[in-house]
Amino acid sequence: MAKYLLLKHYRGAPAAVNDVPMDQWTPEEISAHVQYMNDFATRLEQTGEFVDGQALAPEGAWVRYDGEGRPPVTDGPFAETKDLIAGWMVIDVDGYERAVELAGELSAAPGAGGKPIHEWLEVRPFLAAPPTITE
């Protein structure tokens, strides 16, 4: 088994095919989309491949250490930041092919006009613990 992170971006991914902001959909289209996402997660739980799924708020801040005895510096959000993560799903699957297959299904979630969004999702393998048998 191998773990993969499926990353959804607010910003930074190539444009989706059906790229219409959600507040321009009909309420029914939004409901259909939410239902699809819930069903997808439920199905992965049933197949024993679901690990975690979380959504992130679009706004945050940059923080860094500012030296001994000083509070951390916070800054941002910076408008020019190219990449903005919207959320993720962690799956534990047999291999890369299955991860790609599932990401493809997730990307087919319905959007405006009830048609698939064709959204680009990033698939990233986890760096695992070293195996027991090494030679």
Add this chain to the structure above:
Amino acid sequence: MDEVLLRSLTPGVLAVLVRRGADFAAAEDAVQEALVEAVRGWPAGMPRDPRGWLITVAWRKFLDGARAEAARRRREDLVEEQPQAGPAPSVDDTLQLYFLCAHPSLTPSSAVALTLRAVGGLTTRQIARAYLVPEATMAQRISRAKRTVAGVRLDRPGDVATVLRVLYLVFNEGYSGDVDLAAEAIRLTRQLAASIDHPEVAGLLALMLLHYARRAARTAPDGSLVPLAEQDRGRWDTGMIAEGVAILQSALARDRLGEFQAQAAVAALHADAPTAGETDWVQIVEWYDELVRLTDNPVVRLNRAVAVGEADGPRAGLAALAGLDAALPRYTAVAAYLHERDGDPVTAARLYAEAAHKAADLAERDHLTRQAARLNAGRGR
């Protein structure tokens, strides 16, 4: 096996052990072990005196633990000490336990975890699942909390307000898992109300019941939020509402108003209206005025602006909103709603989309996006 009965006995049993001289952390572990034994053994035959049984077994577990400790550190006086044939756990003991678990030296999340475990009798695993954290994390949080309050003596009365804040947190931030935390908060508040005669305890219990009564109507089958005005009032639990109203009325009769009673009064006025249109918004505004006087909380002022919008029209609501900080949670959503009522769907749609962007939870974000979509779709794409 009546788990609720079992857990209702927990705080009293724990309090007896502590009164007999057991330190809090060890006593709490002993009670947990006794509970596990009860879950295993009772289905085969319920003891005649469940509470006495639990006290005996927990005390024995505690002594076993103390003996093991003593074997390591040679001798310990406690081992020789026989359990006193003392009185059954009194109401005061239970009350002291609530104060201890909500002690001001604890962070809110620690106080919540310790209360659920020591007073509520939930297992660490159940609490961890309910708050969506790993079990090891929750175990650590609880044992640190126990260490923090280890030196606190149980003989001084605490501040009821701290206990109420913890119970309110358990009720309001109920997540998932196999334990219904909102129901658990109601059970613990009910138990507290039986131990202490205090109008704010009654006020909080009434507030919880009045909100919990609407629970079935709050979400659609697809999981989306249903706003109060659109809820199917036939699905509200009328028995629970009646109980909440009765508890509130006798609390208010004592004429010692506090914020929980005032909040419950608002909830009671909503529960009282056969339809959303028949809601007595004028009275609700009056209760919000009381709440502003009692707490001067900006969130209360925001809710008051909504009520003013209903009582005196959206313009008055927007005027009430004008003095508030736009960074308040839900400020933009309230502004969107008032602009829509004021006949400005363009501004409202823009504000709903902005509010969705700022939403703090997924259900609320989806709901606000739907509101924006509804108004945008109404104008054609």
